[in-house]
Amino acid sequence: MHPRIPLLNPMWTSTTARRTPRVTPFAGFVLLCASPVAYGHVSEQALVLLLPTDVYATVGTSIVILSALALAGLPYNNRAATPPLSDEWAQIRGPSIVCSLIATAALALLLVAGYAGSRDPLSNLLPLAVWTVWWIVLVSLHGFLGNLWRHVNPWSGLVHVMHAKGVRDGFASLPRAVGRWPACVLLLGFSAFVLADPAPDDPSRLAVIVAGIWLAALVGASAFGPHAWFTRIDALSLLMSRFAMLAPLHRTSTSAFALRIPGLPLTHVADYPRSHAVFCTLLLGIGSYDGLNETFWWLHHIGVNPLEYPGRSALILTTVTGLLLFNLLLLAVFLLCIATGVRLAGRMQPPKNTVRAPGKVSTGLMFERIAPTLVPIAFAYHLAHYLTTFLVNGQYTLVAISDPLGRGADWLGLGHHFVSTGMFNTPSSVKAIWLTQATVVTLGHLLSLILAHRVAEHLFSSRRQVVLSQIPVVIFMCAYTGFGLWLLASPKGA
Amino acid sequence: MTDRNSTTDDTAATLTSGSRRRALKTLAGGAGGLAATGALPGLSGYVQAQSAEPIRIGFQVHRTGIGAAYGRWYDRTTQAAVARINAEGGINGRPVEIIAEDDGTDPKRGAEVIEKFVNRHECDVGFGTLFSHVVIGSSPRAGELKLPYFVVSEGHHVASGMLNRYTLQPGITDVKSQVQAMAPYVANTLGKKVTMLYADFAFGHDHRDFFSEAIAAQGGEVIARIPIPPTETAFTKYFPKIPRDTDVIYHVMVGPAVLTFVKEMGEFFGPSAPAIFGFVDSLEAVDINSPGLEFLEGSYLWEGYPRYAQADQTEYDKAYREAVGVDDNGASVSDPRDVSTYAHMFGCWETLHVIKDGMQACDYKGPEDRPALIEAVEAMSDIPHSVAHPQGDKVFNGKTHQVFGHQYISRVQQGRLDVVHTTSIEDTLYEDEVDYTTQAL
Numbered sequence: 001m002h003p004r005i006p007l008l009n010p011m012w013t014s015t016t017a018r019r020t021p022r023v024t025p026f027a028g029f030v031l032l033c034a035s036p037v038a039y040g041h042v043s044e045q046a047l048v049l050l051l052p053t054d055v056y057a058t059v060g061t062s063i064v065i066l067s068a069l070a071l072a073g074l075p076y077n078n079r080a081a082t083p084p085l086s087d088e089w090a091q092i093r094g095p096s097i098v099c100s101l102i103a104t105a106a107l108a109l110l111l112v113a114g115y116a117g118s119r120d121p122l123s124n125l126l127p128l129a130v131w132t133v134w135w136i137v138l139v140s141l142h143g144f145l146g147n148l149w150r151h152v153n154p155w156s157g158l159v160h161v162m163h164a165k166g167v168r169d170g171f172a173s174l175p176r177a178v179g180r181w182p183a184c185v186l187l188l189g190f191s192a193f194v195l196a197d198p199a200p201d202d203p204s205r206l207a208v209i210v211a212g213i214w215l216a217a218l219v220g221a222s223a224f225g226p227h228a229w230f231t232r233i234d235a236l237s238l239l240m241s242r243f244a245m246l247a248p249l250h251r252t253s254t255s256a257f258a259l260r261i262p263g264l265p266l267t268h269v270a271d272y273p274r275s276h277a278v279f280c281t282l283l284l285g286i287g288s289y290d291g292l293n294e295t296f297w298w299l300h301h302i303g304v305n306p307l308e309y310p311g312r313s314a315l316i317l318t319t320v321t322g323l324l325l326f327n328l329l330l331l332a333v334f335l336l337c338i339a340t341g342v343r344l345a346g347r348m349q350p351p352k353n354t355v356r357a358p359g360k361v362s363t364g365l366m367f368e369r370i371a372p373t374l375v376p377i378a379f380a381y382h383l384a385h386y387l388t389t390f391l392v393n394g395q396y397t398l399v400a401i402s403d404p405l406g407r408g409a410d411w412l413g414l415g416h417h418f419v420s421t422g423m424f425n426t427p428s429s430v431k432a433i434w435l436t437q438a439t440v441v442t443l444g445h446l447l448s449l450i451l452a453h454r455v456a457e458h459l460f461s462s463r464r465q466v467v468l469s470q471i472p473v474v475i476f477m478c479a480y481t482g483f484g485l486w487l488l489a490s491p492k493g494a
Numbered sequence: 495m496t497d498r499n500s501t502t503d504d505t506a507a508t509l510t511s512g513s514r515r516r517a518l519k520t521l522a523g524g525a526g527g528l529a530a531t532g533a534l535p536g537l538s539g540y541v542q543a544q545s546a547e548p549i550r551i552g553f554q555v556h557r558t559g560i561g562a563a564y565g566r567w568y569d570r571t572t573q574a575a576v577a578r579i580n581a582e583g584g585i586n587g588r589p590v591e592i593i594a595e596d597d598g599t600d601p602k603r604g605a606e607v608i609e610k611f612v613n614r615h616e617c618d619v620g621f622g623t624l625f626s627h628v629v630i631g632s633s634p635r636a637g638e639l640k641l642p643y644f645v646v647s648e649g650h651h652v653a654s655g656m657l658n659r660y661t662l663q664p665g666i667t668d669v670k671s672q673v674q675a676m677a678p679y680v681a682n683t684l685g686k687k688v689t690m691l692y693a694d695f696a697f698g699h700d701h702r703d704f705f706s707e708a709i710a711a712q713g714g715e716v717i718a719r720i721p722i723p724p725t726e727t728a729f730t731k732y733f734p735k736i737p738r739d740t741d742v743i744y745h746v747m748v749g750p751a752v753l754t755f756v757k758e759m760g761e762f763f764g765p766s767a768p769a770i771f772g773f774v775d776s777l778e779a780v781d782i783n784s785p786g787l788e789f790l791e792g793s794y795l796w797e798g799y800p801r802y803a804q805a806d807q808t809e810y811d812k813a814y815r816e817a818v819g820v821d822d823n824g825a826s827v828s829d830p831r832d833v834s835t836y837a838h839m840f841g842c843w844e845t846l847h848v849i850k851d852g853m854q855a856c857d858y859k860g861p862e863d864r865p866a867l868i869e870a871v872e873a874m875s876d877i878p879h880s881v882a883h884p885q886g887d888k889v890f891n892g893k894t895h896q897v898f899g900h901q902y903i904s905r906v907q908q909g910r911l912d913v914v915h916t917t918s919i920e921d922t923l924y925e926d927e928v929d930y931t932t933q934a935l
Contacts, residue, residue, distance in 0.1 A: 043780050043833075045750030049727060050757065050785055119615075120569075120594040122557055198603055201558060202596065296725040305695050307724040307749045309560045310627065311600025418570065418819055421563060422831030425781050429831075491727060491750040493560070 044424035053489035076463035100157030114207030124203040147244035170225030179275035187235035191286035196319035277371035285327035287381035291487040306493020337472035345469035373451035380444020384437035548591035552611030559599025601631025646841035653896035655928025665845030671922035677708035685741020686714035694721035753786035760789020798837035810884035847882035865935040
């Protein structure tokens with residue numbers, strides 16, 4: 001894949017009369033860093049290859065299979081109404097407005113830092129804030145603490161203030177038929193940027209891009225109204241609100257905090273259109289492809305030697321094409337599983353209180369209801385995929401916060417902190433990291449399985465139908481568990 | 495070839511051509527200036543330059559992409575070198591400023607970074623590129639923009655003649671000279687019948703070709719060449735292909751499967767293995783005590799610069815380790831698990847000192863003196879062992895823009911690498927393949 005440049009001066013004679021110059025990676029060192037934030041280390045990879053990951057993967061997959069069997073053995077229980085999934089963007093007030101305004105100011109400072117600060121993406125606060133603090137940390141926190149983004153996004157407060165000042169918003173309307181398709185398109189666009197753009201963390205370039213996105217969202221939220229924008233168009237707000245459904249703590253209607261099964265609202269999506277189900281499937285697709293496109297297996301199949309990776313610039317089209325094809329394939333396979341499940345379950349009347357439209361359970365209906373239960377797997381992939389990056393870039397972030405202007409300040413009292421990757425160099429720490437990732441991936445699949453089973457109980461009126469409808473979905477999820485653990489164990493080279 | 499000119503007690507470069515007179519004049523002036531203004535360590539050294547612009551060195555660093563972890567150590571070494579240079583008064587009385595630009599270990603971005611150095615940051619020189627394909631992608635642009643481009647890539651592409659007059663590699667030796675210099679020791683000490691196991695792509699092919707020729711010159715022979723696909727992760731099936739009369743196994747495997755390779759090779763041979771020789775490139779930044787590597791005990795590795803402090807450690811090495819923050823085992827002083835890229839990153843340190851010497855030799859004032867800087871560096875020849883060049887003394891070839899130096903062969907003994915042989919510089923020399931000085935500036 002590398003350019004073959006004719007030797008200008010083949011004076012050196014050898015057994016080969018005319019040599020082709022070698023585009024040799026620096027002595028063959030291969031230390032891996034794929035997406036703008038993904039980080040790998042040859043020691044970690046090498047030590048992972050020495051772990052009995054096949055045994056671990058078998059155990060993880062077996063746990064999911066056994067859990068599926070256990071679920072199948074449970075008595076039928078069409079539980080009482082689950083609180084419906086709702087998006088509450090229109091309801092922000094008080095402290096949330098202040099938080100959002102503070103976030104706006106912070107973003108402005110970060111943009112200045114990005115444009116005028118250090119050119120080093122691991123010293124400049126903007127790329128660190130975007131890819132480490134926001135994309136890794138904040139997004140991950142949503143799965144534990146709920147929808148933080150609703151309170152700290154840099155638009156809502158400003159839109160509220162503008163509204164209070166008499167600036168009219170919501171003057172454009174989004175046809176109902178549009179559904180969440182804009183969010184689907186933007187999600188794929190964001191993923192393409194993360195995976196294929198040659199320089200997603202270049203500070204000044206990122207500043208321009210983030211500023212453009214901020215402005216576009218402000219205009220969009222003003223035009224369509226913040227609720228429509230943040231729940232139907234803005235893919236990242238929708239992503240975070242889906243992950244927020246996994247938070248075990250939630251606020252009840254009386255504003256008290258209560259525990260719930262993580263992801264429970266995802267089982268009650270009767271008011272959501274098919275495009276929402278597609279969005280949830282894409283969440284899994286982009287996360288999976290993020291892992292897949294780094295593997296030796298993938299690189300081999302696209303004709304790239306992972307040990308002399310040619311750089312992102314040479315693979316933009318390949319990466320984007322792969323992203324689209326992988327997501328299409330995932331959608332097709334998942335739909336096939338759903339259709340097979342519906343066929344197995346037979347034509348039965350669904351309970352009246354749980355079905356949007358009366359009639360048999362169609363493939364489309366089951367897809368709309370089951371696809372959101374993939375969100376836990378997508379969230380687990382996010383946690384597992386970025387854990388190693390967080391361990392390294394989190395250190396860079398602390399150093400940058402401690403010395404934001406790069407003038408030798410030490411606000412956090414870190415002293416002369418050398419960023420270390422030592423945790424990737426010992427078998428015990430590498431094993432601990434890998435098993436943490438594998439546990440997270442397995443738990444994600446387990447939770448998805450439980451939620452999908454619950455949805456099936458809502459849709460079908462007998463245990464037999466529930467079990468039959470779930471067989472293909474269970475096979476899909478078990479296979480995906482194996483796939484996810486294989487991704488973790490695979491050597492990577494991009 | 496013998497004049498030694500230096501502004502410090504540890505930095506010197508011998509000048510050979512017509513620029514010597516100018517260099518001497520410059521150095522005398524510089525030294526006088528520094529003396530007159532009290533050029534002592536610390537910022538007080540920027541005497542005549544209180545209001546002067548800093549020397550801007552564009553650092554093309556692999557912050558992301560496959561070179562990221564090496565970029566981290568190149569950055570650390572670079573910062574340490576610049577701190578030292580500035581503490582000693584900077585260059586020509588001006589402080590040095592590093593402008594780091596990430597190239598994503600991507601050749602196309604590399605060329606863009608070069609343009610930024612010239613058009614946006616007004617850098618005086620470009621410096622620090624590691625991966626060969628990025629060097630090859632960036633060098634033509636540096637040549638077009640006439641930006642002196644000092645690479646630290648180890649590749650043979652500079653000396654092969656495929657680049658241009660504005661690209662130089664004065665701080666690290668190239669892979670051809672390294673491989674060639676191994677042959678005498680391998681043939682005379684380990685054995686003459688060699689079987690090579692190498693990664694089946696350009697990197698491994700270079701080793702295969704360079705070493706085959708070099709060992710033949712020593713009366714030895716490569717009796718089997720066993721290429722291993724780059725994506726391979728299981729190696730047992732390759733070992734039966736090793737001929738029984740093999741004296742030495744020469745392995746050059748890289749990538750994440752290297753521990754598996756060594757482990758399976760050890761399991762295959764047990765205690766009756768032939769002599770095993772490899773390049774530390776396979777294990778750079780990897781703890782030599784990692785599981786699987788116990789099979790390397792007693793084997794031999796090339797090192798560009800010994801990772802472990804040796805019994806005869808020089809003061810230069812000691813000072814260099816201290817400045818970069820590396821302990822006697824080649825790991826970070828803040829985390830003994832964090833093993834450095836010790837065999838290569840010294841190239842950044844030494845290259846920056848060459849830039850300093852070159853700029854002082856030509857009395858570098860600004861971008862208009864870039865051609866003079868090229869000539870001044872081309873005029874260098876003998877580079878003495880010093881704190882500025884802690885890896886060892888060297889000889890710079892102004893025609894090929896490539897430096898030559900000692901290579902080290904270390905033996906794995908009790909979980910560390912002990913140097914058993916240091917090559918002469920003569921062992922590393924080969925016939926010139928280009929004369930860049932004939933190209934226009």
